[in-house]
Amino acid sequence: DSLIRSDLESLARHRAISDAALIGGDEDLVSAVEAAQGYGARVHLWGIEAPDGRNQAEALLWEVDSQRTFDLDFFKPYVARRTVATFETATAAHRPSRDDVRFVGAQIAAKWLGARGREALVGLLPGHPYLPGSVDQDLLVEAERLLQYSLRGQSDLRRALRDGFWEHLQAQY
Incomplete structure (x- = not known):
């Protein structure tokens, strides 16, 4: 708005x-x-x-x-509601570790880099540690899908995810 x-x-x-x-x-x-x-x-x-x-x-x-x-x-012929992945409220026992989430961030970064190439990476680097909104949203959605766990309200896990994403990208540059 x-x-x-x-x-x-x-x-x-x-x-x-x-x-x-x-x-x-x-x-x-x-x-x-x-x-x-x-x-x-x-x-x-x-x-x-x-x-x-x-x-x-x-x-x-x-x-x-x-x-x-x-x-x-x-x-209706022109728009469709996006399906939202829903996850059951997980207990602490099902909560992924920071290391697991960091690893998923690195996996997503590898796929992201493979799909977009080094030119896109050069465009991201000046913004470190922040990601553009669209990249960050795609990262969170994909991570929730892979982890089968909602990262909403989980600031520590979101930070670990972004850290894993950045660490992989920086290692490639």
Whole structure:
């Protein structure tokens, strides 16, 4: 949402847009809509039909210049909900060790490097120890799949995973 807010305001401020179609519904977008309108842009709120009631904030609906709701069936051929891996709440006995998680991080790094090559690695190195959001998300999802254990709320294991990932990549450079 923060990127949407900053882009909407910036584009309107620089007169790069006269109209903006916003697909969303969060109330925190109201300030961005107000700012864009303050620069003369018209903001049109588009939404997708909610199965149960509304899915757009009332304050946002009041602020926009126009509002349109598309039928859910219109979007179904184009989008699909991602399946989320669910894991049973693991007990401490099933919790992987930091070393196991670090090893999985190294395995994923090897696959990542094999698929993308050294050029992609050179792009990551300046950001060490941080990973770009998309790389980090893919790392966490793949690790949870391999470990069959949720890393949500497990900051020590997440750190071990990232450490294993980085250690393998740095050893290759």
